[in-house]
Amino acid sequence: MGRPLALVTGASTGIGEQLARVLAERGHDLVLVARDRARLEALAKELGEARGATCEVLPADLTDPGQLAAVEARAGAVDVLVNNAGFGTYGPFVELDVDGEDREVRLNVIAVVRLTHAAARAMVGRGRGGILNVASLAAFQPTPYDATYGATKAFVFSFTQAIHEELRGTGVAVTVLCPGFTRTEFQARAGVGTDPVPSFMWQEADEVARAGLDGLAKNRAVVIPGVLNRVVGNVSLVTPGALTRRVVSVVARRQRDAAQAGSSRDTEPRRDST
Secondary structure (H helix, E strand, O other), X not given: OOOOEEEEEOOOOHHHHHHHHHHXXXXXXXXXXXXXXXXXXXXXXXXXXXXXXXXXXXXXXXXXXXXXXXXXXXXXXXXXXXEOOOEEEOOOHHHOOHHHHHHHHHHHHHHHHHHHXXXXXXXXXXXXXXXXXXXXXXXXXXXXXXXXXHHHHHHHHHHHHHHHHHOOOOOEEEEEEOOOOEEOOHHHHHOOOOOOOOHXXXXXXXXXXXXXXXXXXXXXXXXXXXXXXXXXXXXXXXXXXXXXXXXXXXXXXXXXXXXXXXXXXXXXXXXXXO
């Protein structure tokens, strides 16, 4: 029957790149989606040579309706869809560019909904397939100074679990992956300091990717990689919101202070794809 085909968004770096690597290692051909063509082409060449994977490079800005439509059309033909693309804005909401917040919602939410719909309809018709949506531990509580990001990931967290239940018994697996602090380019490019976060709380992108794909293979509704992250997530779900949002606010302020202390040349909020 040939190798199964997986489409990965945000595949040029971080968790998305590692998801693509693990899928190729496990015998998948790939459709690699991100804005950075050069990085995608380098990854495609590497995975073709090292893993024998046929890799299609599909550069796209998923906040653009036309480019998103092209990826939607491709998503209907894949065996596995991984919605990983996203970005976060950091800083007081009233100081952020509202157009950037709008783009964040379109990428983190609208693109996930449309690609999930396109893939799920086709997969249900075939009676098989898998969809992995990447959320975050930020989905588990309000996130001051990451207000829009946390809210978009809360949507992905709830949405994916609902679709998981709707597609029970169809042969289509649906899983939401909720990483905690993960070593990628995200923090540096978003202008978020890492020093306030203890080293034992960090994970590598490869272990996060493997946990997510292992969970998808078992059709688990929710995957939280790492014992500590699972404890944090479960505690967040039962802790009063007034307390969790204040704790998150304190941590966020410390991260912001650390970032500003380390980079006096750039104090504006920045954003990055994940």
